[in-house]
Amino acid sequence: xxxxxxxxxxxxxxxxxxxxxxxxxxxxxxxxxxxxxxxxxxxxxxxxxxxxxxxxxxxxxxxxxxxxxxxxxxxxxxxxxxxxxxxxxxxxxxxxxxxxxxxxxxxxxxxxxxxxxxxxxxxxxxxxxxxxxxxxxxxxxxxxxxxxxxxxxxxxxxxxxxxxxxxxxxxxx
Numbered sequence: 704x705x706x707x708x709x710x711x712x713x714x715x716x717x718x719x720x721x722x723x724x725x726x727x728x729x730x731x732x733x734x735x736x737x738x739x740x741x742x743x744x745x746x747x748x749x750x751x752x753x754x755x756x757x758x759x760x761x762x763x764x765x766x767x768x769x770x771x772x773x774x775x776x777x778x779x780x781x782x783x784x785x786x787x788x789x790x791x792x793x794x795x796x797x798x799x800x801x802x803x804x805x806x807x808x809x810x811x812x813x814x815x816x817x818x819x820x821x822x823x824x825x826x827x828x829x830x831x832x833x834x835x836x837x838x839x840x841x842x843x844x845x846x847x848x849x850x851x852x853x854x855x856x857x858x859x860x861x862x863x864x865x866x867x868x869x870x871x872x873x874x875x876x
Contacts, residue, residue, distance in 0.1 A: 706875055708865055716858025720851040727847030734840030741833025748826035752819045759815040763808055770804040 777800060781793045869875045 706869075708869070709862055709875075712858060712862050712865060716855060716862070719854045719858070723847045723851035723854060727844035727851075730840045730843040730847070734836040737836045738833035741829050741836070745826040745830040745833075748822050748829065752822040752826070755815065755819050755822065759811070759819075762811070766804075766808060766811075770801075773804070774801060 774797065777797065781796065866875070
């Protein structure tokens, strides 16, 4: 009975140590996969931000073309009505219209910049979360290694104590 108790204690301790070591390794593997996924997501977000920038640049280009056409049409209507184009109300109308057009582009630029900045910030957060997961897994692996070491020492201590007790009681020769 005493020898069996020692064997069972040794096996149980070994299984606990192995399990604790595997838990740390598993946490590390999972964190690496999560980090890889986070880096991929961050790259996708950055690509989305670049696409938004390109879309905005193309939109501005088209809007400027449309605005030039609108201004040309306005000039044609004003001069067709016999309005003197070099002074007075016609100049005020043309100036205000051009100013409104530029203001619309500036507002769109500000909105686009805010949107793109937000996407880049999200990408940065995602990237940092992936790296934080790696760090946390490293901490978990160290903790499981220490826990395994502690379990091993505890098992050895129990075995020595059981051996001494069994030797004292005569359960083992």
